[in-house]
Amino acid sequence: MVDYNDLGVKRIINGAGTYAKFSGSLMSHEVLKAMETASHNFVDINELMQKSGEYLAKLLNVEAALITSGAAAGLILATAACITRGNLKLIHSLPNTEGMKNEVIIMRCHRNPYDSAMVTAGAKLIEIGNVIEKTQPWELDVEVGEKTAAVAFFAQSEMVEASISLAEVIDIAHKHDIPVIVDAAAELPPADNLQKFIRMGADVVLFSGGKDICGPQSSGIMLGEKNIINNCRLINYPNHAIGRPMKLDKETIMGLVTAVELYLKKNHQARMKKWKEQVEKMVKELSTLPRLKVSQGLPTQPFTQPAIIPRVFIEFDKNILGITKEDVAQRLYKGDPPIAVIVDKKYLIINPHMLNEGEEDFVIEGIKKIIKDIF
Numbered sequence: 001m002v003d004y005n006d007l008g009v010k011r012i013i014n015g016a017g018t019y020a021k022f023s024g025s026l027m028s029h030e031v032l033k034a035m036e037t038a039s040h041n042f043v044d045i046n047e048l049m050q051k052s053g054e055y056l057a058k059l060l061n062v063e064a065a066l067i068t069s070g071a072a073a074g075l076i077l078a079t080a081a082c083i084t085r086g087n088l089k090l091i092h093s094l095p096n097t098e099g100m101k102n103e104v105i106i107m108r109c110h111r112n113p114y115d116s117a118m119v120t121a122g123a124k125l126i127e128i129g130n131v132i133e134k135t136q137p138w139e140l141d142v143e144v145g146e147k148t149a150a151v152a153f154f155a156q157s158e159m160v161e162a163s164i165s166l167a168e169v170i171d172i173a174h175k176h177d178i179p180v181i182v183d184a185a186a187e188l189p190p191a192d193n194l195q196k197f198i199r200m201g202a203d204v205v206l207f208s209g210g211k212d213i214c215g216p217q218s219s220g221i222m223l224g225e226k227n228i229i230n231n232c233r234l235i236n237y238p239n240h241a242i243g244r245p246m247k248l249d250k251e252t253i254m255g256l257v258t259a260v261e262l263y264l265k266k267n268h269q270a271r272m273k274k275w276k277e278q279v280e281k282m283v284k285e286l287s288t289l290p291r292l293k294v295s296q297g298l299p300t301q302p303f304t305q306p307a308i309i310p311r312v313f314i315e316f317d318k319n320i321l322g323i324t325k326e327d328v329a330q331r332l333y334k335g336d337p338p339i340a341v342i343v344d345k346k347y348l349i350i351n352p353h354m355l356n357e358g359e360e361d362f363v364i365e366g367i368k369k370i371i372k373d374i375f
């Protein structure tokens with residue numbers, strides 16, 4: 001067996017969160033066991049895709065479900081399905097969408113690094129509103145036209161002042177018979193979000209399997225309306241269409257189904273209690289250091305999901321300490337073991353989401369050492 005040591009790859013203390021670049025989240029033994037068990041036999045992938053989707057839909061009490069190779073892959077499939085609506089000739093023309101209903105409307109304040117997935121499917125993004133003042137519902141209403149395939153909504157952008165609410169977007173889109181695709185990749189916890197957006201009327205909702213669900217990192221879930229999901233199946237692996245490169249092995253599929261089942265049974269209160277205790281300990285310990293401003297709170301910007309998990313915020317005064325938050329983050333990441341944290345405009349931020357019990361001590365010691373080296 002080859003392990004990380006053999007490759008010279010370092011193991012990271014993850015004080016950042018479920019970022020793909022830090023390998024997402026960790027799977028439990030039960031998930032790995034399900035994957036191992038699945039690896040012993042051949043199966044028909046189309047049958048497995050169909051039945052795993054049905055199993056998940058029943059488990060989550062939604063109309064239909066499809067396992068994808070990630071939320072971003074789901075965004076490609078859902079967009080492609082809304083453009084081609086089950087027409088095989090159109091499906092096999094993708095990503096060329098000339099002459100098709102190929103427009104996806106998106107608020108400017110919802111633009112983000114993942115929305116290129118929709119362009120990959122051949123969509124033309126039509127932007128409305130601006131990022132400063134509130135986008136007006138009429139702006140969406142008048143933009144829907146002959147060529148509109150879907151309206152895209154990034155769940156985390158709803159916290160931005162300029163965003164129209166999801167409820168309003170669904171109302172307007174449905175008045176025109178246009179589906180709403182919700183990217184909720186990192187919207188867990190709370191676990192209730194698995195149903196919330198669907199209950200609100202969203203037609204397709206995408207979650208990452210490799211974030212809070214702690215399934216395989218290269219998995220995702222699509223939940224939603226039966227027709228759209230069945231149309232996604234025509235495009236998805238193992239069929240020969242643009243979904244074919246987004247391969248899903250049987251082990252990943254069984255691992256994800258198991259992870260979702262376990263996720264629903266998790267003691268989410270206990271998890272929150274753990275995060276709160278870790279944050280309190282870090283705040284208490286780091287507050288003893290001279291000239292740092294340490295506090296705790298919840299994130300208020302998008303791209304900091306899950307927003308319900310408390311964080312440690314640290315301010316470094318460069319004039320007093322001679323180093324910036326970026327310097328500190330870099331030193332932590334170059335340390336042994338490397339510690340990943342987040343830096344925003346104002347703070348160095350520690351997210352306890354992916355810190356195992358006790359790992360907060362590495363963060364405390366790492367920062368203490370950097371500050372002690374200065375004074």
Ligand SMILES: *Cc1c(COP(=O)(O)O)cnc(C)c1O
Binds near residue numbers: 071114156184210
């Ligand atoms: C993480 C994330 C994705 C990508 O999810 P994968 O499962 O890694 O493909 C897409 N959109 C948003 C908003 C995300 O946070």
